[in-house]
Amino acid sequence: MALKRFGVSLEENLLDDLDQLVERQKFPNRSQAIRFLVSQLKVDDKWNGDEEVAGAIVLVYDHHKKDLQTKSTDIQHDFHDLILSVQHVHLDHNNCLETIAVKGRASQLKTLSDGLISLKGVKHGKLVMSTCS
Ligand code: NI
Numbered sequence: 001m002a003l004k005r006f007g008v009s010l011e012e013n014l015l016d017d018l019d020q021l022v023e024r025q026k027f028p029n030r031s032q033a034i035r036f037l038v039s040q041l042k043v044d045d046k047w048n049g050d051e052e053v054a055g056a057i058v059l060v061y062d063h064h065k066k067d068l069q070t071k072s073t074d075i076q077h078d079f080h081d082l083i084l085s086v087q088h089v090h091l092d093h094n095n096c097l098e099t100i101a102v103k104g105r106a107s108q109l110k111t112l113s114d115g116l117i118s119l120k121g122v123k124h125g126k127l128v129m130s131t132c133s
Helices: 013-022 030-048 068-078 107-119
Strands: 053-064 084-089 095-105 122-130
Touching: 013 030, 030 053, 030 107, 030 122, 053 068, 053 107, 068 107, 095 122, 107 122
Parallel strands: none
Antiparallel strands: 053 095, 053 122, 084 095
């Protein structure tokens, strides 16, 4: 896609913030940082507007916890139309890492994610909000 240039006016402290962001996040330049920020805002906007989005639910849990896997499977079957893939990795003797790729309406993905993350025995859970366009 063709690149377009435009002028941006920023207060000095905001420009300092931008340059710190560029340095900390290892962006090659300011333009790349601004591209990232715009895409991030676009994703936030889609999620807030309950649009069709994609993402991933990451769960770490103790598989010895009674009923956890049964309940997790029940929930995943209830929302099967939102789930693209499930990857299960046995981290060690006790812990499993599950990455569930999802696509659908933002509110439905949040409901699915909340249901899984709040299960007893889940040590860490996060919904990574991304976009499908
Ligand atoms: Ni496992």
